[in-house]
Amino acid sequence: MEPRNCDCDDQKPEIVTGPIHRRDFFKLGVGGALSLALASRMTSSLFADDKKPAKGNEKYDKPPAQVTGKAKSVILLWMDGGPSQMDTWDPKSGINGGSLKRIKTKIEGCEFTEPMAPLAEVSDKLAVIRSMTSREGNHQRARYYLHTGYPPTGTLKHPSVGSVTALKKQNPDLDLPHFVSVNNPSFGAGFLGVSYGPFVVQDPSRPPDNVAYAAGIDAERFDRRMKLLDKVDGAFAASRGGLMTEGKDAIYEKSLKLMRSPLLKAFDISEEGESVKKAYGIDDGVGIGSKNGGAAKQGQRGDKFGAGALMARRLVEVGVPFVECTLGGWDTHQDNFGRVAGLAGSLAPAYAALIKDLEDRKLLDSTLVLCMGEFGRTPRINPNDGRDHFPGCFSVAMAGGGVKGGQMIGATADDGMTVAKSPWTVPDLIATICTAMGIDHTEWFQTPVGRPIQISNKGKLIEGLLA
């Protein structure tokens, strides 16, 4: 079992040559006291480029393993609140089964519930992992865990897999952010640094915040402002100089490029035809973004999710490597079946449309589309007709990006209480996402305090998943 709350390195000290981090230095166990004198200097020089591991250390200098993933982008459909596996991907008969009808899929021996019907239709593209297991049953902790592969420690912030992807798939020719999160702030880059954090789109029905010129400003006037800014900044930079002012200039330049990028229209779903919108479950735009559109809460949520999924496709189309899109409301302690039916009614058409749409555009092979939440829900139904938190068993679905579709991986027991076959952990899931993207998940990062952290928290590739 993986250790709880631990991400420390348990590797043996290594023989190191050249400059190293002070932490590693002490591991050597040689010249203990001598290091006292050196530590401060080393710390300061090494913190200067804290994103990059120290050179000269075998662990960090090891070239990344050749990972032959096919995917160029990931779309993460995040089911916030903890979706009920037994009422979606892994239905059961018997006392724990619940009231949703079960339907057949194209995968032999694999049933979904009825509200998932659109997904049953594309199930030949889907791999359903039914044997995910974890121990984190608290929302916030589990959200962190599923996004980073590490349980929260309180002392170190780990990068989310979206941030890792943004870092490892940097494309200087792409003016757009590399990690976009729709409907949810998601999780940041932690010790990798804020520049790899998510670009958050609060409302997919309108352009991202602060990208458009303010009222009364046009390109010409903006240029004038930038010229005046150059003038103000010139003297300050001349006297202070250095990385800080240069870095600020670079960020302004990038921001301006984003504001003026023709790719920005990838954020604009209004360019899509009505039939496409409809397929994603976007009704008529009434609900989304408008506070008094009159649509029920559930409907608004579904519209926003469909709009986010559609935006995700548009972003992937222009090369954004990681897009997360959230559908919230899965914390169904009460009225589980009614609510899950409604939520699945939002999820299923959008997810299915996304798979078909990507396939039509020949993008499915290069886009991993996965669907997960922070944990599963209890097989036992509580007195409020609800289900409670249950990290012991939950399901994750994947399509595209080199995933072998039309299969089930692992299984839960008949009563849903335990994993019956091939349990897979959250670090395994992170390792698999990285591998699909051609990222070496065994690579080590160095945190600012010099602790080595492996991307996937020592996960293993989920067997049989990738073709």
Added chain:
Amino acid sequence: MKRTTLFALSSATALAAFIALSWPQTSTAEPKKPAANVPKAKKGSPETEVASQLDALVAAEWATQKLDASDLSDDSEFLRRATLDITGQIPTADDARAFLMNNDPDKRRKKIDELLESPLYAEHWAFTWSQRLLSGSKLLQVAGDRGGAYKQWFRESFASNKPYNKFVHEIVSAEGDSDSNGATAWLVSLQDAGEAGMAASASRNFLGVQIQCAQCHDSKVSDWKQPDFWGMAAFFVRTKVRRIIDPETKMPKGAFEIIDMPRGEVAIPETDPPKVVDPRFLEEKPIPRAGGTPRSKEFKNPKNPERTFIGGPADGVERRQDFAKWLTADDNKWFGKNAANWYWGHFLGAGFVEPLDDLDITNPPSNPAALDYLTADFKANGYDLKRMIRTICNTKAYQLSSKPSATNAKDDRYYSHGKLEHLTPDQTFYSLMAVTGLENSLARGMDRDRVEMLKARFLAGFVFLFGNDEGETGDAFNGTIPQALVYMNNPQIQAGLKVGPSTTLGKILQKYEAVDARLDEMYLSVLGRFPTDTEKKYFTSVINKYQNSKLIYEDVYWALVNSSEFQFNH
């Protein structure tokens, strides 16, 4: 303990021998002399004297490191830095003008005193400490509609200049519920993290000891062993944070209560049979359990192998109270030093020890004598935080210009030049409020509570957008595109940068007619200084070229707000 051997090895010969091996990165690193020349701290000695002593210690290090110090900051640089650091926002145009025109040679010292007495001091430090201690999700819950008590508690602690040892003692020993005792906030914020999280947070924040690695295994980077960590966790294992349930509706009320049970032992996770750990203070012997050993049948909990709590016999010992006492006692060797290092680092841009929260023996200070002296003065004077700030801000080291000299540009440890730092989220927010006059616009036709609520919501947005993740150190710019976009285009801020009836710029244009008077006031409002002759000449010509239109003023004002000089604390 092994650390003593580490010291024993620290002989001059060993050092010399090692240096002779010519480590490539260390040609400039000198062995640290033991802190021999630490001046004696005295109760009630004037802060300016303490500051001079600190300066002498810092200057000695410049000589050793062959660094020339930068010039003293000019008045506008000093005023802006001190106002941001002490009160969390930039000086107003009136403040700046008055300070710059003042010929009193003692005006800096007086200004520091004045800033410390400003109500904004308590506001800023309440925010700074709650950000530091209450990170994570629970903060939002506690800080939501029910956050009044904790905000109030922090604010009052700083407004009354509560001694730091008392402040921390109240936090760690807090009892009762979160609605009536705001000091419970730290424990509440650690509800999910449990005893392990409480121990790790207390150790890191209040001792500067990074013991958390020993949670899972004996640390390989320091001497801490698993029993050290769990021995500290044993002081918190009896403390539970629960949501208060409304007796009528049976629903959670939103407030939390702290409950201390008379029993409870901690076991190292996944040990079989569970290894029960006695409580122990760092580097001290384990404290025998008053009630004896838990019965072995309580050990087994096969359903939950990682469970660390074991019932055990009730002995009624209030362990958390014992811990709070030990933590804040005068003879705790880390407690005062950690605070001194943190405050110094906060004001100077780098602590004597970096990272700020890692006072481990393996991570020595850059200037042990200065750190020891500041610590001793802090303790000798009743852990007086305002005194510590007054001392630090009166040092020459704090008041140096951020313009580097020919030799010191790369120095980030010896305080040879002023710091260049990003504004923190609250500094950004309040400074933008000031230059836009947004608060005035909000205040029109809105009641005070609603203005406060909107402000809080807006501030939360800034914390989200401008909050750096932990461990962001170094001299690189850590800004992001979304941050730059806020400055460039955010509709609310842009509205505030226009010429309007209640905007700052609108008021400037109303009050002054002449172009150069307007430019003076714009520069004072945004940058806290007068424009240079070159700047004045250039912008006057631009403004004239565009026929003195309000649009061109808006453009110039926008450029000032978007400048590095505004966005950095320098």
